[in-house]
Amino acid sequence: MMDFSFDNAGVRVGLEIHQQLNTGRKLFCNCSGVAPPGIIQQFTRRLRPVKSEMGRYDPAAVFEGNRDMSILYHADDNNSCLVERDEEPPHHVDNMSKEISLVVSAALKSTIYEEIYAMRKTVIDGSNTSGFQRTMLVSRGGILNVGDISVGVQSICLEEDSARVLGEKDGVKEYNLDRLGIPLIEIALEPISGTPHQVRLAAEGLGRLLRGIKMVARGIGTIRQDVNISVRDGNGIVEIKGLQQLDQLERVVEYEARRQSGLVHISQILKKKNIKKITTDDIFDITGMAKKYQSKIIQKAIKQNNIISCIRLRNFAGILGYEPYNGIRLGQEIGQLVKYYGVGGIFHTDELPNYGIVDDDVKLLYKHMGMTKQDAFIMVACPAKKTAHVLDSISKRIYAATKGVPSETRLAIPQGGTVFLRPRPGSSRMYPETDIPPIIISKNDIIAAQENIPESWERIISKTASKYRLNTQLAEQLLDSDYVD
CATH class of the missing domain: 3.30.1360.30 (GAD-like domain)
Structure with missing residues (x-):
């Protein structure tokens, strides 16, 4: 057994932050995801992979299809409708969600597109009744500055959240539709070569910027981090899902770097054996x-x-x-x-x-x-x-x-490790959404977004400390908590 050195592993980490928006309605209908409980109805679906427009199957969809699972959905009439059941076309895109995505793009100096197109992303694990998730690319590029760290922004998307998983037993997966369709903003950062603590600082800084915009949801489950990790000579990128706590993020990055480095070492042994x-x-x-x-x-x-x-x-x-x-x-x-x-x-x-x-x-x-x-x-x-x-x-x-680290999607577990979830999806999973017309972004929309860029985190801390006569550390802890809207 060898000693692991994070510094010598050649680790690169790319962050994707998924933040729910607090707009009071879902992205494609007027339902609220936080309404009081109503009448629960249940229905069952079986989802199967189909070929893309280019005649290819997505590997992640094929894997899920081979699992041969039935999906049982719980639908509450107070927080879901026929849109969530995929029995009615999506309504118009929520305007407030669009405006928030533009403000986030402006705050990160990202280049906003003049037209935004909705796309369908194939997902047949049951987390969406239709077999796809709707997503819209709002902007590309930009920069996130956190202290002495500067991280490039790859893309900013507006999309619908997935259904809430309830459990899995005897070949049946269960989901609740209350979360399905809640507006979500996805921010993908450029890969960074840094320590787990530096990765945490980048995620923390982005989360604070989003909270400064005010119209984001707070609490457990409202913000999630996906992490893409690779190591030197690994020949693959691993996507980690299910991260909700910053402490867990550091442990997972450390573990996954060690796991991938170990697989690289095993592959080097196997190459000598001519497998x-x-x-x-x-x-x-x-x-x-x-x-x-x-x-x-x-x-x-x-x-x-x-x-x-x-x-x-x-x-x-x-x-x-x-x-x-x-x-x-x-x-x-x-x-x-x-x-x-x-x-x-x-x-x-x-x-x-x-x-x-x-x-x-x-x-x-x-x-x-x-x-x-x-x-x-x-x-x-x-x-x-x-x-x-x-x-x-x-x-x-x-x-x-024998090749190194397979590209796959893994799930973060509370102890700080990861477990296999499914193969990493390919480009064949995306295709155009035909039920939603393009969204035109005017110059006035961009000007309005720039005028609503929030103050810097340092400025917000300074004002809070002055207003409530707190020291800087207490003001920061207060603003990081769930007690401040």
Whole structure:
């Protein structure tokens, strides 16, 4: 196990801030997302991937489609209507949301477009009833200054928030439509090469600028950070979702840099072994053999009519359980991948014999699959209808390990780590929205936005400290809290 050095990892971090707007209505209808509870109705959808206008499938959509999930929606008539159900076209774009997006663009010196076009972004994880999220590119470029740090702005978008996830069980995901359609501003910053603390300062500075505009929502869940992280020689960019706390942001950046550096080290070992792509000859159905195992986990899986499969990995001995850094293992990565198909996990040779699978069982498998001591295998149990997708995903992930860090989307967890969520989406997910006409931005709109740029954070602190006779530190803590509108 090696010692990890953040400074030597060549880490680059790009921030995307998603901030709800407090306009009193949703982006494409007059419903309020914060209305008192009303009558709850439920309905079910199944969402499937379709080809883009260029005839290509988005990889993230294909992955979600292969999970074969049903979506159960909870719709409250006080905070949702037929627009959220995708049973009625969107209404006109909320004018106040548009004005706020222009003010944010002006405050960040971003170049505002003369015409704003709505686009559809394919999303079939159930977070949107239509299978897409509406988003509008408002401006590009700009600069964020936070103390001694200057970070470039890539883009500023106005979009609708997703439905609120309630849970997932037995092949069914549940969402509430109260949050779906709430106006959201997305600010994407240029990648920076800095410490986790510097990344936090950039996120903190942008959050303070948004609060200075006043018309943004406050509280847990109203602002979220997505983080795009890459390391030197990783050959991929990983998007981290689900970050809501600044303390968590620092821990996640530190963890993800260590994880990716560990995967780079594993790939360097594998390149020396000349690993080949997995073929159908490397995949074995061992359900018949597994019926004799004493493992309670395997016997339970067989009783549930699961197929027990093994994937033979040539020249892979010791790799799946190898830890370049504490808690970073390729076997763990594969285990996280299969869990998103509803599969409990995997067994592999670096942790066997164990779990009721004895040494004689392992030796028989080696003989059955024509393996040597230099080889390894992965064992997985899953329903017949999912087996092909699961085995294909494992095979692709194993080969990707030889290249470095796979580009994927991961979910931040409270402890500061990340887990696999889905493949990273591609360009095929975007296409034009045909129900919303272009929004014309006049010179007067831009002038009005520039006149409403908020005061600097330092000026706001100074005025607050003077007004309430506070020291600078107390004034800053007060303004950072949820007690100030």
